[in-house]
Amino acid sequence: MSAWRPPQGGRPFSRQALESWLASARGRELLSLECGELGRVLPEIFGRHVVQIGSWGRGDELLTCAETLHRAVLGTVGDFGASALTETERLPIASKTVDAVVLPHTLEFTVSPHNLLREANRILTDRGRLFVMGFNPWGAMGLRQRLGLSHRAFPNGARFYSVGRLCDWLELLDLEITEVRRFGVGFPWNAPRSEGEPWSVASLTAPFAEAFLVSAKKRVLPMNFVGRVQRAQVRPLVGGVATSPAARREEGLQSRSDAPPDPAPAA
Numbered sequence: 231m232s233a234w235r236p237p238q239g240g241r242p243f244s245r246q247a248l249e250s251w252l253a254s255a256r257g258r259e260l261l262s263l264e265c266g267e268l269g270r271v272l273p274e275i276f277g278r279h280v281v282q283i284g285s286w287g288r289g290d291e292l293l294t295c296a297e298t299l300h301r302a303v304l305g306t307v308g309d310f311g312a313s314a315l316t317e318t319e320r321l322p323i324a325s326k327t328v329d330a331v332v333l334p335h336t337l338e339f340t341v342s343p344h345n346l347l348r349e350a351n352r353i354l355t356d357r358g359r360l361f362v363m364g365f366n367p368w369g370a371m372g373l374r375q376r377l378g379l380s381h382r383a384f385p386n387g388a389r390f391y392s393v394g395r396l397c398d399w400l401e402l403l404d405l406e407i408t409e410v411r412r413f414g415v416g417f418p419w420n421a422p423r424s425e426g427e428p429w430s431v432a433s434l435t436a437p438f439a440e441a442f443l444v445s446a447k448k449r450v451l452p453m454n455f456v457g458r459v460q461r462a463q464v465r466p467l468v469g470g471v472a473t474s475p476a477a478r479r480e481e482g483l484q485s486r487s488d489a490p491p492d493p494a495p496a497a
Contacts, residue, residue, distance in 0.1 A: 240387060248285060261291075279327065282304065282332040284305065292332060320349065362446075364393075366393070409445040420432045
């Protein structure tokens with residue numbers, strides 16, 4: 231039996247595949263859990279625009295809790311209420327115009343996840359936030375794929391990435407990781423948990439949670455234009471204005487040039 235090898239790149243799913251997954255009991259439960267997790271972090275976003283890249287769910291149900299002035303979904307499959315359809319590696323959005331970007335399992339189903347992350351980083355403002363949801367390769371879905379027992383309703387062609395690898399990619403883009411949250415509806419059936427919380431028995435099984443949410447923010451240092459520092463003036467000790475030796479020499483030369491010429495000697 232040949233050794234299992236992960237696929238070389240994720241493949242976009244079709245409309246029928248996504249519809250089948252959302253109609254399954256596991257898909258509905260996971261989507262409800264993901265809506266709750268985004269409902270915990272999206273109200274913290276203050277700005278104008280929140281954009282979801284990738285089709286996951288129907289319409290903007292993942293963004294309903296956002297309190298920004300505008301929210302949009304750039305989908306990858308039709309008939310799911312997206313604002314527009316796009317290629318994830320080439321987003322039709324101007325640079326530094328979006329306050330928050332949500333990637334709901336978009337990395338698993340894209341051919342070039344690096345280009346997708348670069349595009350998401352490009353359109354974020356200097357104080358923008360990025361939220362990436364993904365499947366844990368050591369969770370239920372990842373183990374099923376390794377054993378060749380894929381879920382009958384789960385879209386084929388997914389490529390799972392670990393939290394550690396994703397965090398490395400984000401740090402290379404100068405994005406600061408603010409939270410790593412693990413959750414799932416399958417094994418180990420624990421409540422959602424963030425890294426850094428006090429230790430408990432549930433923390434032992436957290437690395438095997440089915441899915442995760444990684445939150446990051448732009449790490450842009452403000453630019454301060456520092457002008458030429460002027461030297462402090464020296465106060466005179468006794469009246470008058472204190473001058474430097476160079477200035478006194480210059481004043482002496484000036485006074486000599488302004489003085490009248492000496493009279494010619496008498497014959």
